[in-house]
Amino acid sequence: MLDFLRRHPSAPVFRNASGNRLQAHEVEAQQAFEREIVDAPMHATPGIPPPWVYPLIARMHATVPHYRQRGSPPRAFDQVAPVSRADLSADIAQFVPDDVPLERMIQFRTTGTTGHPLLIPSHPVVAARYAAFHKRALRRLGIEAQYGAGQVGVVLLGFQERCFTYVSVTPTMGESGLAKLNLHPNDWRDPLDRARYLDALAPEIVAGDPISFTEYLTLPLTHAPRALISVSMQLMPALRTQLEQRFGCPVLDIYSLGEVGPVGVFDAALEGHLLLQPQLYVEILDRDGRPVSPGTAGEITVTGGFNDCLPLLRYRTGDFASLRPSAHGPVLIGLCGRQPVRFRALAGWINNIDVTHALEPFPLSHFHLHQGADRNVSLQVAPNAMHYAVPARAALERLFGAGTVVVEVLHAADKTLQYTSSLEGSQA
Amino acid sequence: MNTDYADLAALTRRLADIPAEFLGEPSVAGHGEMAVAAIVGDVLRMHGLHASVELLTGFQGRSAHADRNRLALAAVACWLLADDALIGADLPHPALEDVVGALVAEMAAITPAHAFVHDAERREELVRALLAQLGLRPLGETPAQAQDRLSAISAIQRRALLAASRQAEKRAREVRAALARKLAEESADKWTRE
Numbered sequence: 001m002l003d004f005l006r007r008h009p010s011a012p013v014f015r016n017a018s019g020n021r022l023q024a025h026e027v028e029a030q031q032a033f034e035r036e037i038v039d040a041p042m043h044a045t046p047g048i049p050p051p052w053v054y055p056l057i058a059r060m061h062a063t064v065p066h067y068r069q070r071g072s073p074p075r076a077f078d079q080v081a082p083v084s085r086a087d088l089s090a091d092i093a094q095f096v097p098d099d100v101p102l103e104r105m106i107q108f109r110t111t112g113t114t115g116h117p118l119l120i121p122s123h124p125v126v127a128a129r130y131a132a133f134h135k136r137a138l139r140r141l142g143i144e145a146q147y148g149a150g151q152v153g154v155v156l157l158g159f160q161e162r163c164f165t166y167v168s169v170t171p172t173m174g175e176s177g178l179a180k181l182n183l184h185p186n187d188w189r190d191p192l193d194r195a196r197y198l199d200a201l202a203p204e205i206v207a208g209d210p211i212s213f214t215e216y217l218t219l220p221l222t223h224a225p226r227a228l229i230s231v232s233m234q235l236m237p238a239l240r241t242q243l244e245q246r247f248g249c250p251v252l253d254i255y256s257l258g259e260v261g262p263v264g265v266f267d268a269a270l271e272g273h274l275l276l277q278p279q280l281y282v283e284i285l286d287r288d289g290r291p292v293s294p295g296t297a298g299e300i301t302v303t304g305g306f307n308d309c310l311p312l313l314r315y316r317t318g319d320f321a322s323l324r325p326s327a328h329g330p331v332l333i334g335l336c337g338r339q340p341v342r343f344r345a346l347a348g349w350i351n352n353i354d355v356t357h358a359l360e361p362f363p364l365s366h367f368h369l370h371q372g373a374d375r376n377v378s379l380q381v382a383p384n385a386m387h388y389a390v391p392a393r394a395a396l397e398r399l400f401g402a403g404t405v406v407v408e409v410l411h412a413a414d415k416t417l418q419y420t421s422s423l424e425g426s427q428a
Numbered sequence: 429m430n431t432d433y434a435d436l437a438a439l440t441r442r443l444a445d446i447p448a449e450f451l452g453e454p455s456v457a458g459h460g461e462m463a464v465a466a467i468v469g470d471v472l473r474m475h476g477l478h479a480s481v482e483l484l485t486g487f488q489g490r491s492a493h494a495d496r497n498r499l500a501l502a503a504v505a506c507w508l509l510a511d512d513a514l515i516g517a518d519l520p521h522p523a524l525e526d527v528v529g530a531l532v533a534e535m536a537a538i539t540p541a542h543a544f545v546h547d548a549e550r551r552e553e554l555v556r557a558l559l560a561q562l563g564l565r566p567l568g569e570t571p572a573q574a575q576d577r578l579s580a581i582s583a584i585q586r587r588a589l590l591a592a593s594r595q596a597e598k599r600a601r602e603v604r605a606a607l608a609r610k611l612a613e614e615s616a617d618k619w620t621r622e
Contacts, residue, residue, distance in 0.1 A: 065596055071497030072542035079453040079460055081492035093603035098596075105606040119607050130619050154619055207619050231620040256620055288458045 001150065001177045005167035008200055010193035012181060016166045021104070021124035027171045030128045034172065037132040038139055040278040042329030047294060049077040049281055053303055059097075060313050066094040067313065082289050082301055082314040088259065089118050092310075096121050100309050110258035120258045121309040128172065129306045130261055133276045134229060134254070137265035138205075140274075140328075141250045143227050147204040148174025155201060155225075156180040157208035159215045177201070183215045195219040209415075210235050214365040214384065217246055224248055231256045233415050234337070234356075235266070239363035255335055257317060260305055264332050272324065272333040280304045282330060284323050285316065297322040297334060341419040342426045343371050345399045352419040358395045362388045368410055371421040375400075380410035434513065436566035439555045442511055443504070446545055450507045454499035456489030464489070464499040464506075468528050471506040475514075477521045486529065500541035502532045508558055523562050531561050538589045553581045 006014060022030065043050050057080060061073040066087070074080050088095055106127070108120045135145055147153040153176035158165075163182045169175040179201060185191045199222050206225045208216065209232035224247040230240075235253040243251045253266035255273045260280065264273030275282055283291055284298040292298040300317045320340055321332040334353055341352045355369060368380045377400050379392060389407035396405045410416065450467075453460035465487035472479045487502060489495030505528055508514070535544070535557065544554040556578040559565060565574035 065600065066493065068540075069497070070492055071500050071536070071540045074453050074460075076453070081456060081459045081496070087493075091600070092607065093600040096603045098599060102602055102606040105603075106609070107607045121603070121607055134619050156619065205619075229620060254620070262620075290458070 001152075001169050001175065002167055005152070005177055005179055005201070008197060010190075010196040010200065012165065012187040012193065012197065013189075014165050014167060015162075015187075016164045019168045020128060020171060021106075022128055022171055026125050026128070030125065030132075030172045033129060034132040034135060037278070038136045042275060042278055046323045046325055046330050047283070047291060049283075049303070052279065053077055053281055056304060056311065057313065060311060063097040063099055064095060064311070065098070077303075078291065080314050082285060082316050084316045085118065085259075085318055088310075088315075092119055092121060096309055097311065105309060108258050118258065120307075122307060123309055126307045126309060131170075131172070133262040134205075134207075134252075136276055137229075137252050137254060137262070138227055140265070140267070141227070141252075143250070145173065145204060147176045149176065152177035152179065152201040152203040154178045154205045154207060155198065155203040157183055157206060157212040157216055159183045159208075159212040161186065176204075179203075183212055183219075192220075195221045199223045205229060207231070209233055210239055210365040211382070213243055214239065214363070214382070217242060218384075227252060229254055231262075233366055234335075234418070236356075236362065236364050237360045239365065242363045255319075255332065257319075259307075259310065259315065260302055260312065260317070261307065263300075263302070264335075267328075267331070270326055270328065270331045272321070272331040273335055274326070274328055275330045275332070277304075277306065279306060282323060282332070283314075284321065285314075289316075292322075295322055295324060297340070300332065300335075336418075338417065338419070339427060341421050342423075343377070343400070343419075343421060344375050344423055344426075346401050347399075349425070350399065355396070355399065355419065358399055359392060361395070362392050364388070364392075366410070366412075366416055367418065368412070368416050369396075369419055371400075371423055371426070373422040375404065375423065377405045379405060379407045381407065383409050432564060433567045434517070434559050434564045436552070436555060436559070438513070439508060439511060439559075440548075440551045443508060443545060443551045443555060446504065446507050450503045451500075451542060451545065452503075454489060454496055454503065456492050456496050456499065459492070460489075460496075462499075462503060464503050467503055467506045471509050472521075472524060472528070474510060475519060475521070475524055477524055479525075483525060483529070497541050498533050498536040501536040501544065502528050504541055504544055504554070505532050505558060508555065514562075517562075517564070519562050527558055527561050531557060538593075539585065549581060550585070553578070553585060556581065 058073050061067045104123055106122050106124065108122055110118045110120060138145060145153060153170055153173045160182060161184060165180050165182050165187060168178045170178050183194055188194055202223045204226050207229040209230060213230060227249050228243055228247065228251045230251060231254045240251045240253065254262050255264045256262040262276050264275050267274045281303040283301050285301045286292050286298050297320055300319045300321055302312055302315050302317060305312050319335065319337045321335040324331050324333050336352060342349045343355060364385050365382050370378050377396060379396060381388065386409060393405045393407050452462035454462050454464050465484045468487050469479050469484055487499060489499050509527065539550065544550045560578055565571060
């Protein structure tokens with residue numbers, strides 16, 4: 001399989017090497033973990049911490065340096081003072097339990113675009129666990145990842161000037177192939193090789209982000225995967241529709257963070273992101289760190305998780321939503337990264353979700369909207385989306401007024417802050 | 429009553445029987461219900477000392493990491509100071525301020541506050557340290573005996589904690605070194621990039 005992936009005549013230049021790094025006993029444990037996770041009930045009711053948080057609090061006060069320095073464990077969950085990304089960023093070593101072996105520790109680097117850049121301590125077993133939650137999300141759509149030996153299970157797509165690319169196999173899935181590709185033409189002898197190679201791989205699942213998926217749409221592919229998984233940034237509804245129609249498969253919009261892993265999967269019927277991790281307690285806090293009343297928006301704050309190297313205790317993610325119960329588990333409603341931003345419009349103050357609604361008809365991979373102190377608005381979109389400039393401007397001017405909006409090229413090739421404002425009072 | 433002496437046994441028993449209200453969550457940055465500044469003010473007032481705003485401000489915690497354990501121990505110390513015998517001893521005000529201030533800060537820096545309640549040797553250590561700060565010594569002990577016993581208890585604890593502190597620093601260095609190794613994208617497969 002590795003030979004096939006590397007030596008195919010249309011293969012790109014692979015710049016890196018990687019692998020699952022699982023030991024034999026860990027492969028079995030991972031398979032057992034996946035079986036456990038894929039159907040596990042979501043116990044937590046919004047606002048009521050599940051029983052497992054209390055032993056977690058005690059254990060973290062005993063074994064995690066940051067919490068040990070706080071003194072004795074609090075008696076009640078809501079007495080645990082939350083921590084933020086800034087706390088982790090100041091010294092991540094203070095949040096790694098004493099009993100985590102370091103020989104095989106690895107780290108992931110999260111971007112600093114939407115907050116402090118972070119190194120996330122991890123382990124090959126933890127990295128492998130992501131698949132369990134993606135499979136849980138796929139199973140809700142009736143899709144079981146089945147590919148095995150001789151087939152390519154997963155292709156991960158990036159689209160950047162430069163990114164890590166490599167090939168590997170997944171032992172928990174019968175040694176099926178895995179390839180991380182960069183669709184940027186720089187990595188290919190011939191840009192047409194991208195479609196030829198992807199068709200040759202015929203992967204079961206393709207994962208990426210809105211930027212790489214926008215490029216993926218332009219390729220003259222004949223093969224369609226069984227599902228697409230989009231992470232990293234907001235997936236605009238129009239782009240999702242384009243992908244669904246083009247490939248005839250479901251597109252999973254997964255809310256995932258480097259510190260936490262996959263948190264929720266968007267479900268149109270539920271109108272939000274359904275939580276995915278049974279051992280992750282999600283609550284919504286106000287700016288003072290207090291739980292909000294049910295249904296109110298606030299900061300998504302998480303406890304628990306599957307990363308033994310970084311157990312979390314009331315970790316404020318910097319993302320915002322409200323939380324609503326459902327028959328399938330708690331659902332995050334109105335998810336937005338970063339503190340909500342208000343804009344001054346014809347109707348008075350509106351918030352960024354209203355602007356997102358106005359831009360929904362346009363399959364934008366990523367964008368940045370800024371309102372200046374003069375109330376004029378600038379929308380920046382990727383170069384390949386500039387043909388939407390006229391209708392996007394018209395949509396925004398219905399909110400902000402005629403002549404107040406310009407549309408320009410966004411030069412950022414990667415994740416970017418979506419909404420900013422120079423107006424006083426813009427922080428919601 | 430000889431005001432140079434205090435009943436060590438009675439005070440350690442008092443500590444062991446501390447009401448739950450003094451073991452509550454200190455109010456720090458909007459979390460916790462125990463207003464330690466108010467407790468300190470009230471107890472000092474029982475000793476005839478009107479605490480300054482500056483002093484009491486030091487008991488309004490801003491950071492759980494920096495202040496929580498110190499404030500928790502201050503509440504425990506206040507429970508001891510509210511003992512009738514100590515109130516009747518006409519204790520010097522600067523010494524009282526030093527107990528709730530410097531002494532509590534020093535001891536909280538190395539030991540979880542509630543260990544001074546739940547552990548017999550830590551109870552003795554806290555009471556002896558408090559008495560020494562107030563210029564008192566346990567009934568039946570000479571000054572040398574009192575000093576020796578306090579030094580012995582404190583030294584054992586300090587040695588243990590020094591070792592733990594060195595181990596913690598070593599561990600933190602090792603974690604940082606492990607994280608400085610090659611990027612995980614080269615180290616393990618993950619389906620998605622966040």
